[in-house]
Amino acid sequence: MNSYEKLIRGYNEFRGRYLGKENLDWRNWAKERQAPKVMIIACSDSRVNPIIVTHAALGDIFVVNNVANLVPPYKEGKLTHHSTSAAIEYAVNHLHVEHIVVMGHSGCGGIRALMSDNEEAEDIDQEKGAYSFIKPWMKIVEEAADFTEEEKERYDEEELLCMCEKRAVLISLNNLATFPWVKKSVLSGHLKIHAWHFDIASGVLLEYDRAEDDFIALK
Ligand SMILES: [Zn+2]
Structure with a gap:
């Protein structure tokens, strides 16, 4: 078959x-x-489908999938092509969801592309167009890949990738707060926003804890 x-x-x-x-x-x-109470913004990656990970049913979760589960900053205008922003607008202003989760994951190809050497990526661009859309899209979270020399020495490539994935999720969380109606719903107490990181090998789901300033395993 x-x-x-x-x-x-x-x-x-x-x-x-x-x-x-x-x-x-x-x-x-x-x-x-439909009346989902939850919106999840997840990567297009085939291994991290939030409906399957949370054992949800049809109608439970309003899902957006994009490369590396990014939220762009708020920007109005007829010439923007923000499908993610349109989905957030629909979820918050029309469905009145109570939770928005930005769900990152281990081994994210989009984050790996962000961390790859820029010159190398530009060569690939011209030859094959392999990063024509991915690189500009990943600029939304480019600060996530800014590591100090000390960090580069201290952590191996996989650890840096994991750190970058988590930082990118937090940038997306901050970007969510730039949408005026998201901010309003959070301040009124109707909406809560969460950052998750799913580890593919172990199946462990982490949630960002503001007080600890760290990702902690969900139980
Ligand atoms: Zn990914």
């Missing part, structure tokens, strides 16, 4: 359950509305 056939087989299994009697009320309700 090839990868596409596997999709169709999965769809048929899903549909068998989805059309079951026990799901009838929900389908009747959901055909006209």
Whole structure:
């Protein structure tokens, strides 16, 4: 069975359950509305789907996937192409979600691209166009890759990558607060924003703790 056939087989299994009697009320309700309480901004990476990681159901989570789970700073204008900003606007102003989670993860290819040598990346740009969109997109969190000489000596490449992933999530969290209506909802107490980091090998999910200024394992 090839990868596409596997999709169709999965769809048929899903549909068998989805059309079951026990799901009838929900389908009747959901055909006209959605009311998720949570928005999650996650990476497009195939290994970190937040619906699967949190064992959620259809209708539970309003999800945005983009490369490296970034939130751009607030910027109005007809010429911006901010699909992530549009999704945040819909989640906060129309769905009135109670939580927004920015979910980073280990081994993030977008963060690795940000940390890769710039000259090398520019060469790749011209030859293959491999980073034509990724590099400019990753500029949103470029400060996350600014390491001191001491840090570069003290930590190996994988540790620096992990640090960069976590810093990038925190930059996105700060960017979220630049959206005036996000800020307003947070100040009114209706909305809480969270930063997560998922480790693929161990399956451990960490949450940023402001008091500790560190990522702590969720239990
Ligand atoms: Zn990623």
